[in-house]
Amino acid sequence: MGRLNFKIPGNIIFGILLVLSVDIARAQQGLCPPNMDFEYADFSNWTCNTGVVSLVNGTNVITWTGANEVPGQHTIIPSLNAGNDQYGRFPRICPNGSGYSVELGNNVGGRGAEKISYTYTIPSTAQGFSLLFHYAIVLQNPLDHIVEEQPRFQAIITDLSSGARIPCASFDFAASFGLPGFQQSTVDGSVIYKDWTPVTVNLNSYVGRTIKIEFITNDCTRGGHFGYAYVDINSNCNGAILGTTLCQGDNSLSLTAPHGFQSYQWYSDTRFTTLLDTFQVLPLNPPPSVGSVYPVIVFPYQGYGCIDTLYATISVATKPVSVAGRDTSLCKYQSVQLGGPPASGLMYSWTPANFVNNPILPDPVAGLRASITPTQFIVKTTDVLTGCFSYDTVLISPIVIDTAIRLIGNASFCDGNTEALLTLRNINAGIQWYNNATTISGATTLSYQPTISGTYWAQLAERGCTDTTARLNINVNPLPQAAFTVNNDTFCITNNSFVFTNRSTVSDNSPITYNWKFSDGSNLQTTHATKAFNSTGTYRTQLIATTSFGCKDSIESAVYVMPIGIPDFSWDTICTNRPVLFSNLSNENGSASAQYRWTFNNGGPGSQLKNPLPVTYTSNGTFNVTLQITTLGCESDPKQITKKIKVSSPLAGIRYKDITVPISESRVIKVRDTVGSIYNWKPHIQLSNYNSPVTEFFANGNDVRYLIDITDKNTCVTTDTFLVQILKKPGYYLPSAFTPNGDGLNDVITPYIVGMKSLKGFSIFNRWGNRVFYTAKYGESWDGKYGGTVQPVGVFAWILEYYTTDEKLITAKGTITIIR
Template identity: 30%
Template sequence: QVDNTTIWCKDWSAVSINLNGNAGKTIRLFFKTADCTFRRHFGYAYIDVNSECSSEFVGATYCPDDTAVNVTAPYGYQSYRWFNSSFTQVLGTQQTIRLSPPPVSGTTIAVEIVPYDGYGCLDTLYAQLIDTLNVIANAGKDTVSCNQKPVQIGAISKPGLVYSWSPATGLSNPAIANPLANPGSTTTYTLTTRNNGGGCLTTDDVVVRSSFIDNSLQLTGKAVYCQGSGDSSILSVLPNDRIQWFIDNAPITGANQQQYKVTKTGSYHAMLFNKDGCSINTVKQDIFIDKAKPGITYPVQYAVIELPIQLQARQFGFSAIWSPAVNLNTPASYTPIFTGTTDQLYSIEIKTVTGCVTVDKQLVKTIPHVDIYVPTAFTPNNDGLNDFLRPALLGIKELRYFRIFNRWGQLVFETRNALPGWNGNLNGILQATQVVVWMAEGTGVDNKVYTRKGISTLIR
């Protein structure tokens, strides 16, 4: 089962195809399955073609010093019967027959093959047994295993041969023709190949050189820091034949040295190469270089004398220190409480986890009482002076409304923000000189509601 799904597997099924008379032609094989419902099941078929194609049975040619001969008839038939050349003796009823000791070279044997129903007719095949087999061990070319990555040695297996590798250390299977080799150090492997009858023993050697690159990555400095703080990040690797540094998986032009000084935020790693042609990546190292936010000046806060008011620093970083600490209950806070009788200018030092420091300013003005003031006149002529009619809030923490009416009682402007105010336009039309009535209501720092009204003159 895979992820609670049942997977059905069928063992290998072998078949034989007679290609006599088709030399030089292209053969196309078609496979059809009738056991799956469309779109409800799936299946995979794996095909392995025997490269040792010949007109002889496997094992019909044997070694002079074999102690036995194993002869295999073609695959894919329902039953087999082996006979001597005169058909006077049944030698066996399996697909493979073992003759021990081997018969005289030149002996002919026959096999009667019966196909499955509907797949052909009964047939008889003949094999002549001759002792001319020559076995050559092939351990393959010398190779390199990089960083203990398995490499394949040997060659494609041939039917009827027996393989044995020595030493077996680091091999996926020492009893096959082409195992995967993963030695911990440079190793010479010896392949012994013989016929399955025991004869024609031959050997061959292959050297698997183990080449290892130390891909350790060292960070000197900090992985996270603030620009301009004096901190830095330097990445280092051990010496190699060639080095290439990467940022966010893209190669850095000219970055081929053993050490690399990081100059911007990113994910860094190096690819290392040695003289054996091996290469490997280091682990990735994330570097974050922060930049301090510029300081700002907060809007003036009005506080009624001896009445507590909460101040508010910008909400970022991990700490805020107000200086000087006078008239504050907790200067090491984003929201200290001010209680005082005189004006005070504060510097707020905000620090981030990366070490960046931002300094903001906050002026607190003390007033004897909460009030709302509105100028008696304004001149909206775009000269930058008195162009807007707006309320001046003293100790008001929330403006509920600010409304302006013309002489006919028509509402010409309304807002809940003190800025920017009314510019003297109504529906995009400049209003003439006139007297207007204003009304304002707000909540004071003492949590009381204050309502004010009055008149102002629009002057053109």
Template identity: 30%
Template structure:
């Protein structure tokens, strides 16, 4: 089954416009002493191109953080590579001045917060003290004590000389008492970046938050109306112009300068080298762009800045744009940075999963599934059972049972996925059944039968079979034969074999003797000879004129022309048949037909006729010339009657003296018919 997924590769390029910005709290002093509890080493972090990483919530694609300097995010669970400071705040020459000195982390002033299982809330703002990005550690800087306390933490690192798209995103939450003093006496939180070489703070990367009701995003505490708080927010620092520079990231908190009101903050560094976050819904094709946090205005434009696509930190484009660039102009709050322009390039990547066609395999037989790997994609098969490798495009499977595998193809660039499924039907052993052994007589046929899960069959030996490749051939063996049948499952996995024995019993042979001609009224005793006995039954037919029909030697009384059949059965039920024809003749009949006559009118031998006794009827009497011409014919008359004889005339005149041919059919008194043929000479 296929899913229609579309993917994108997002490349974010930060094209920052040069702009001036006031340096906030420039007069604050910078502590330079080494923190005994932290390292003096300057961290240098590897800046990578903004290539998307694999998302853990496909098909949504999120651009992830790149490599950050070691422990800048506190994720080692310590202040390693950070320097800690403590001091106090004051007003000098109508300016707020913060003086700090290096210190080990001071409990209650530099407090490392470990992410807890349950949400711990700030007592004044009621927001979770753990940052919303899910990181394991954050820092609480300062506390709700008074006496003009100030705290600072500093992280120093070098931006690589070949760096592109360098940036840091930090998250912060601030809680102040608002005593209503003048601005230079109020509690405050400062986040800024120092260029160590020039000893100047970076424009657009230095922000100071002073306790006042007019600060954007601040709220009044429901617990104490004098307390203002801002829950977790994000800020984006663009370091694009500082490749090769050594920089210091500073976070500072300070109470009011009169010593009676406090302020503290929560900080965490979340991501490096990420200027925006983009999510892509691959199915349907929806692009969601999120600008860097902490700006007042966001305006999104097309590639040529000819069309405004939307406003706000988040832009949703449905459907997602084709290959093109999307630009966002970010405008900071007044006094909190510079405007920037970011560009996003969208490239569609279309993963196409092909698990292969559903197929049938033999148990434990290897089969390669899937399709050749394509560059730029990862492959994952589920379940991994009985696969050689579940993370390649074409694993080899050996499932012992039917299995369904799903391949998930993920675009490395976009994280978009496609899935496909293959069903492997695994054949199991087959079983066939055959008909029981058979017994037949010589010359007979019998149906053989095999049935079961087999697709094809092969019988052997093939002699005596109607066909050897069907389930139910007809067998007519001449001798006893053991037939073997093999059933095949059709996929060369399994076979099963059956056997049928066909016993061939010989037919009995009976010989009742040759045909005979016997006198009417006489008798004939049959004396048959047999083989392949013993004979267990006799059957003679027709039964008329026989002394018995189920004995071996019946006596026949000769009356008319009859063919007698003897059917014998041996102990195996096999049958043999023989026959004898008994043709009777008239023993008491005497027929006289002369061989010459002289039709000269002298009263002596003038007529050629049939004479005899024991004759019931002369059915026909015909005379032919030597040329085959019928010259005389009479039918159905009694013998010895001159009226039915030939007087030698042919067409009214005495025929020529020559030899003629006669045929006479005579019916005896027992209705038997005898035919007499001969020659007669006409004399003159």
């Protein structure tokens, strides 16, 4: 039966692990009964039981329900890689050199109980019979349980002839603090443990009787706590001590008493004459004579067995023959059988043990695995009864194929880049490249360049062997597909907000980072982007998508920021019923095109011309004129300007008092200067200046009716009328009325005489006969005042006296009216 391995789950475990180590030669005299030491690596000759533990009337009672080996409750543990106990940290294999262990129970609770037992009749011919067993215990120790409820371990040896338990050989440990030899676990404070402890049982007085050996474990009766133990029975049952045989060729001897006792006493002979030593090992050099007897008294720790005396009788024996086999060569991972057929009573030990399937077989199967250096295997063959041993060696040499593989470049790269080259250096081997488990067709050369992801390796064949290179993971990462959309490719400078929506993808859905680069020098590291530009122009927008593997793709597009126009205009002064020209002064800021809309209000219909046709206002007042400009790309943000214009009306024209100018004379005439600043006398005759409010009239023609166009600052034209008569026959001239109101028109009255010699006098009288004005000077005028006082409106009498050319005095009378 092969060795049993059972992995025990759970948090609460109850059980006792029993480990038993033994020698192999079982049929020779002095050895224990077959497989009592578990060296068959199974439970042959042992009886396995399982049961349930209960508390009955205050007593711990086990009801046995099963009579078969149960994996996980009865477990053989080999010495190789046995490890340490998880709670006590001591070895799980007995330190007496055993090859196998038994785990009895487990660390899972549930009121379980386990037992193994061995029944044996000691031959009546046996000269002596003694047992040496070892145990180690681990118990969980609940504080609220009475003793009969606790997990426990029992070791019992019974004389079946009498039914009595053999003293010093039976133990019953129930978990509790204060148990002698127990310690508290540093891993779990609820656990106590006892390290390996030996017990020797002298059964010489039971020769010819049948004995039963039992080891029992159980959980607590409530089902929630565990315990386990380790037990080992030595292979030698005759009380003999190791090293009693003087092997051929040896010149010294060392006697070794059983391990684990508190103290030892070696004596020189069976009469206990001289105490030789108090240690486990007694060295003898030179070796004693054959037949010499050296007794040793072994003293166990108190309460753990009885004092016993063992005898070492010196004998001589030849060394066994060791057979390791023939030297050979192996392919990697191949195996070969070493050694030879087994011989009774011999024990084998191979090194290195990790390169053979079982280091204690006479003919194990060996392999070098991946080793590339020759390995020497050594077999030690030991006679179990005498302890004599010999060595033999065999050299196993690997057939080494150079499987070195080299990656040139990168193991992870982006699709489309050939950055990885796999190369070999073995020019003597046949080559086949693989991707995972798939043969790559045609890939049989020293190099291969992967183009897709996979695990790449090569198989090499040389000298009848095949081997493989290391496996290299190559990741060919997909390129992302950069893509984006924009809400509008054209915006106005005054309100531009480009929203870029990322549409990038990658086939393996790996994370992608983004970098938006704008031609104004700015950038953003966001999935989506919103961007406004500060000036007009064409802007390139580039999106760079980069996967977590560094693979990149980019896309670029243009957007346009359009200039906005600044409206402005000017105009001439405006007068009703006169066309006015509006001049467009707008700044289009380089726009490709612009549209205009004029609104003139009372000036007539609007216009969409950049420079509108002249506009005529028919009424005066203040009006709003609006110019709106819409440049290309800024249709949603037209700009306009409104200005207030003043439309004036011309003043009413007046007719000035007619004047009479004697023929061939001149007269300065004046029109009002409060209307405007631009004058135009029409017709252009008989005047000294036609563009002034004051001019000189020359009476050298006919009467003239002048139209005086007076243009004000608003281009309004007021047309006044002035009639100038020419007095062509002799006599006098006086107007019938005048307006002395200080407006510069007809403010005085002056008598004119034509063809006469001289003026004698000119008098004016008011209605009461008072003379209010007199002059004898020709050309002097009356201003309508008397003594500085303004005369009232009314009719005044006048008397004009003048001389004719023949010195005749002429007197003329009349009236003149003051009008204000």
